[in-house]
Amino acid sequence: MNKYTEDDLREELKTKEYEYGFYTDIESDTLPIGLNEDIVRAISAKKEEPEWMTQWRLESFRVWQSMVEPEWANIQYDKPDFQAISYYSAPNKKPKYNSIDEVDPELLDTFKKLGISLDEQKKLAGVAMDVVVDSVSVATTFKKTLSEKGIIFCSISEAIKEHPDLVKKYMGTVVPKTDNFYAALNSAVFSDGSFCYIPKGVKCPMELSTYFRINQAGTGQFERTLVIADEDSYVSYLEGCTAPSRDENQLHAAVVELIALDNAEIKYSTVQNWYPGNAEGKGGVYNFVTKRGLCEKNAKISWTQVETGSAITWKYPSCVLKGDNSVGEFYSIAVTNNFQQADTGTKMIHLGKNTKSTIISKGISAGKSQNSYRGLVKISPNADNARNFSQCDSLLMGNECGAHTFPYIEAKNKSAKIEHEATTSKIGEDQIFYCNQRGIDTEKAIALIVNGFSKDVLNKLPMEFAVEAQKLLEISLEGSVG
Amino acid sequence: MELKEKLIASFMAFENTVDLNSPIHDIRSEAIKTFENHGFPTKKDEAWKYTSLNSILKHNYSVFPKHENTIAFNDVKKYFIHDIDSYKIVFIDGKYSSYLSQTTHDGIDVCLMSAALTKPKYRPIIENYFNTIASKDGLIALNTAFSQEGAYIYIGKNKSVDKPVQILHFSTGVEAALLLQPRNLIIVDQNSHLQIIERHQSLTDNPVLTNSVTEIFADKRAIVDYYKIQNDNENASLIDNTFIDQKQESVVSVHTFSFGGKLTRNNLNFYQYGERIESTLKGVTILGNKQHVDHHTLVRHTEPNCESHQDYKGIFGDAATGVFNGKIIVNKEAQKTNAYQANNNILLSDKASINTKPQLEIFADDVKCSHGCTIGQLDESAMFYMRSRGIPEKEAKALLMYAFSNNVLESVKIPELKQRINKIIATKLGVNIGFDL
Numbered sequence: 001m002n003k004y005t006e007d008d009l010r011e012e013l014k015t016k017e018y019e020y021g022f023y024t025d026i027e028s029d030t031l032p033i034g035l036n037e038d039i040v041r042a043i044s045a046k047k048e049e050p051e052w053m054t055q056w057r058l059e060s061f062r063v064w065q066s067m068v069e070p071e072w073a074n075i076q077y078d079k080p081d082f083q084a085i086s087y088y089s090a091p092n093k094k095p096k097y098n099s100i101d102e103v104d105p106e107l108l109d110t111f112k113k114l115g116i117s118l119d120e121q122k123k124l125a126g127v128a129m130d131v132v133v134d135s136v137s138v139a140t141t142f143k144k145t146l147s148e149k150g151i152i153f154c155s156i157s158e159a160i161k162e163h164p165d166l167v168k169k170y171m172g173t174v175v176p177k178t179d180n181f182y183a184a185l186n187s188a189v190f191s192d193g194s195f196c197y198i199p200k201g202v203k204c205p206m207e208l209s210t211y212f213r214i215n216q217a218g219t220g221q222f223e224r225t226l227v228i229a230d231e232d233s234y235v236s237y238l239e240g241c242t243a244p245s246r247d248e249n250q251l252h253a254a255v256v257e258l259i260a261l262d263n264a265e266i267k268y269s270t271v272q273n274w275y276p277g278n279a280e281g282k283g284g285v286y287n288f289v290t291k292r293g294l295c296e297k298n299a300k301i302s303w304t305q306v307e308t309g310s311a312i313t314w315k316y317p318s319c320v321l322k323g324d325n326s327v328g329e330f331y332s333i334a335v336t337n338n339f340q341q342a343d344t345g346t347k348m349i350h351l352g353k354n355t356k357s358t359i360i361s362k363g364i365s366a367g368k369s370q371n372s373y374r375g376l377v378k379i380s381p382n383a384d385n386a387r388n389f390s391q392c393d394s395l396l397m398g399n400e401c402g403a404h405t406f407p408y409i410e411a412k413n414k415s416a417k418i419e420h421e422a423t424t425s426k427i428g429e430d431q432i433f434y435c436n437q438r439g440i441d442t443e444k445a446i447a448l449i450v451n452g453f454s455k456d457v458l459n460k461l462p463m464e465f466a467v468e469a470q471k472l473l474e475i476s477l478e479g480s481v482g
Numbered sequence: 483m484e485l486k487e488k489l490i491a492s493f494m495a496f497e498n499t500v501d502l503n504s505p506i507h508d509i510r511s512e513a514i515k516t517f518e519n520h521g522f523p524t525k526k527d528e529a530w531k532y533t534s535l536n537s538i539l540k541h542n543y544s545v546f547p548k549h550e551n552t553i554a555f556n557d558v559k560k561y562f563i564h565d566i567d568s569y570k571i572v573f574i575d576g577k578y579s580s581y582l583s584q585t586t587h588d589g590i591d592v593c594l595m596s597a598a599l600t601k602p603k604y605r606p607i608i609e610n611y612f613n614t615i616a617s618k619d620g621l622i623a624l625n626t627a628f629s630q631e632g633a634y635i636y637i638g639k640n641k642s643v644d645k646p647v648q649i650l651h652f653s654t655g656v657e658a659a660l661l662l663q664p665r666n667l668i669i670v671d672q673n674s675h676l677q678i679i680e681r682h683q684s685l686t687d688n689p690v691l692t693n694s695v696t697e698i699f700a701d702k703r704a705i706v707d708y709y710k711i712q713n714d715n716e717n718a719s720l721i722d723n724t725f726i727d728q729k730q731e732s733v734v735s736v737h738t739f740s741f742g743g744k745l746t747r748n749n750l751n752f753y754q755y756g757e758r759i760e761s762t763l764k765g766v767t768i769l770g771n772k773q774h775v776d777h778h779t780l781v782r783h784t785e786p787n788c789e790s791h792q793d794y795k796g797i798f799g800d801a802a803t804g805v806f807n808g809k810i811i812v813n814k815e816a817q818k819t820n821a822y823q824a825n826n827n828i829l830l831s832d833k834a835s836i837n838t839k840p841q842l843e844i845f846a847d848d849v850k851c852s853h854g855c856t857i858g859q860l861d862e863s864a865m866f867y868m869r870s871r872g873i874p875e876k877e878a879k880a881l882l883m884y885a886f887s888n889n890v891l892e893s894v895k896i897p898e899l900k901q902r903i904n905k906i907i908a909t910k911l912g913v914n915i916g917f918d919l
Contacts (some may be wrong), residue, residue: 072528379857381832381833394842394844396844396846396847396849397847398847399814399817399845399846399847399848400814401845401847402843402844402845403842403844404841404842404843404844405840405841405842405853406839406841407839407840407841407855408837408838408839409836409837409838409839409855409857410835410836410837410838411827411829411835411836411837411857412832412835413829413832414829414830414831414832414834414859415859416829416857416858417856417857417858417859418855418856418857418858419854419855419856420840420853420854420855420856421852421853421854421855422840422842422852422853422854423851423852424842424844424849424850424851424852425849425850426847426848426849
């Protein structure tokens with residue numbers, strides 16, 4: 001029998017290199033480093049934005065200047081020097097392509113390595129891709145099918161030009177520019193992102209999908225995503241990321257806003273696999289993300305995330321359950337290895353009556369990593385019959401890592417029903433023994449147990465994504481054991 | 483004058499009354515500096531996020547009561563667990579009351595902090611233990627700076643103390659507003675056993691703020707049971723800071739029964755230094771009106787094979803607010819730790835609120851740590867069952883609440899105390915239930 005033990009797994013995890021670490025050499029159009037009002041204006045000008053947008057950015061920048069970086073999270077890192085970052089980088093061959101042949105071959109190569117080459121994607125049933133390489137959308141497919149239904153799916157800069165009314169009406173309503181340090185920074189300098197509008201009564205026929213890549217050395221990526229589901233509509237949105245190996249820390253501060261109007265449903269799934277730094281904890285992406293959704297009457301927002309990458313993750317996808325009978329869900333797997341640190345969780349703010357929320361969070365820590373769950377469940381005085389269920393499980397591999405939970409629960413209504421459970425465990429010797437006894441070797445047993453531990457969340461991912469998520473889990477944890 | 487400035491100024495006056503050559507003079511002077519730097523905690527401090535001291539710090543508290551006061555035993559008899567024999571250490575307005583007390587030096591020391599701090603024979607113990615585990619934040623430093631009186635208990639090796647020790651603090655309202663800062667030191671040596679019941683009681687409507695610090699040292703295989711009864715009137719506030727240092731195989735339990743007071747904050751800290759230690763933290767909180775109780779617990783596991791159990795039940799009516807913040811830290815050496823934490827709450831009214839934050843910080847992989855936390859209501863079907871059998875609504879409710887808090891109540895090891903707590907609960911709920919739990 002193969003003598004594969006947990007120690008071997010740990011060893012393997014330590015040495016396993018980031019498989020998707022490669023760097024595409026595309027000429028980029030990069031602004032000088034540093035941040036001031038001129039840079040903000042320059043970004044706005046480069047993107048040919050209308051005056052109101054420029055003003056909006058400047059206001060955000062002024063707010064940002066008066067704010068300080070938050071320090072409450074359970075993470076340690078060297079603070080990025082915000083004046084040492086270039087805030088804009090776009091592939092300079094910018095024309096919009098109508099056919100795949102026009103696309104820079106090097107770029108296509110990148111996609112091939114990722115296993116998501118455009119032509120392959122086109123053939124893949126029902127997935128429209130808005131491919132983002134270094135912040136600017138360079139190719140959009142399946143746009144026609146979508147536009148027939150009246151669905152708008154484009155880059156945010158395009159939306160600012162083409163659909164200013166919608167952008168003006170909704171941008172900054174869920175995550176105000178004053179919300180927090182990173183949200184304010186993003187509001188000032190966001191380079192691009194996706195915009196999606198589903199009209200009344202429309203069920204989006206395919207999964208909308210965006211792949212982000214950070215590509216240019218020393219540039220931060222500031223994505224801005226706005227998804228609006230009008231009354232009675234439905235959309236499933238996928239977001240996935242991989243990034244090249246790089247020694248210097250890259251900053252990522254995205255903002256995602258979801259708006260689900262009456263009876264609408266939004267399903268937002270993320271697979272995040274940015275460069276986590278090497279085995280010594282050098283390099284890696286800093287991921288400071290603000291994600292929030294607003295539910296009107298009978299609406300539902302569901303966040304599913306698989307977090308395997310980034311040196312630092314600071315991310316709390318939240319739901320504001322404003323309308324009566326609205327539903328919020330959060331399913332998360334966070335895997336940390338080597339020197340990775342994750343402080344992630346969710347906020348469920350119950351404002352309406354009969355609102356429901358479910359939180360399932362699975363943390364897996366290995367190596368010398370720290371994995372924290374931080375969540376808030378708040379029941380306001382008017383939220384009669386609110387219901388919450390939270391479950392936070394942690395799996396520890398080795399005793400140099402840590403697992404932490406910081407659940408905040410605030411109830412101000414007597415009819416609230418709230419449950420919270422948390423457990424911490426390791427892979428039990430008895431579990432492995434049980435498998436061994438039945439002829440399953442240790443390697444497979446560990447894979448089985450880790451998979452079983454995460455299944456609750458993996459099952460929530462859309463089909464197209466589940467495969468990728470499995471792959472990422474394998475890379476970041478299971479190694480060859482899967 | 484702000485309370486903080488007043489306290490700092492009072493420290494000068496306080497220094498004139500105490501022996502400056504005493505070994506704790508340096509500790510006091512350092513503590514007042516710490517207090518000067520930190521001041522009182524505000525809602526901006528993460529640990530005080532849900533509890534604001536503003537409303538209780540606004541009074542012009544007297545730091546040293548000017549008059550000594552006496553009270554007749556019959557007036558306060560009901561606050562004692564009087565149907566059992568016990569040692570008693572009683573303070574009236576912060577001053578020791580010898581005629582209400584019953585102390586001893588016979589084999590064990592059950593006496594006063596003022597004696598321990600001044601008499602040379604206690605000096606080695608004071609130097610070894612005093613202020614060694616209390617944390618150094620503002621409120622605790624304030625207590626340390628003014629530390630003078632309180633209970634001092636030293637139990638030598640291999641002694642099972644024959645009767646419980648009752649520590650009672652009365653305030654009589656001689657001052658318009660009074661700040662009390664009792665300081666207790668309790669040392670239980672190897673293989674010894676001690677039970678303590680502590681209670682703070684205000685006898686008038688004048689505001690009282692008690693900022694109490696207790697340090698408990700449980701040596702190898704020692705057993706300590708500590709019961710805190712908090713059923714004060716609604717002008718009295720209590721900030722209780724208890725620090726417990728446990729050695730190998732010791733067993734310490736602290737039960738907190740919070741039924742009264744305007745604002746009660748319990749900082750309960752367990753530090754385990756040894757293997758196979760057991761720590762138990764349990765509490766029942768039943769509040770109404772605008773009362774506020776904040777339980778802040780910390781259990782630090784540093785060595786293998788230890789256990790900790792936490793079980794806090796809360797029932798909140800009217801506009802009462804409850805806070806629970808439980809933290810378990812498991813160091814990476816502390817393998818095979820079994821830590822459990824439960825916090826169950828019932829909200830009876832729409833104005834009542836509960837904020838809870840059960841925290842786990844775990845650095846060891848081979849551990850069993852879990853926590854559970856619920857907020858809910860009384861079971862309607864159970865209510866219906868009882869009412870359909872002729873039990874009035876109020877009694878039915880009370881029965882359910884008893885049942886809800888029962889697994890905390892049943893672990894009280896002194897039967898008379900258990901009965902007394904049952905009685906307090908019955909009074910609080912306005913029912914007359916004739917059974918023993």
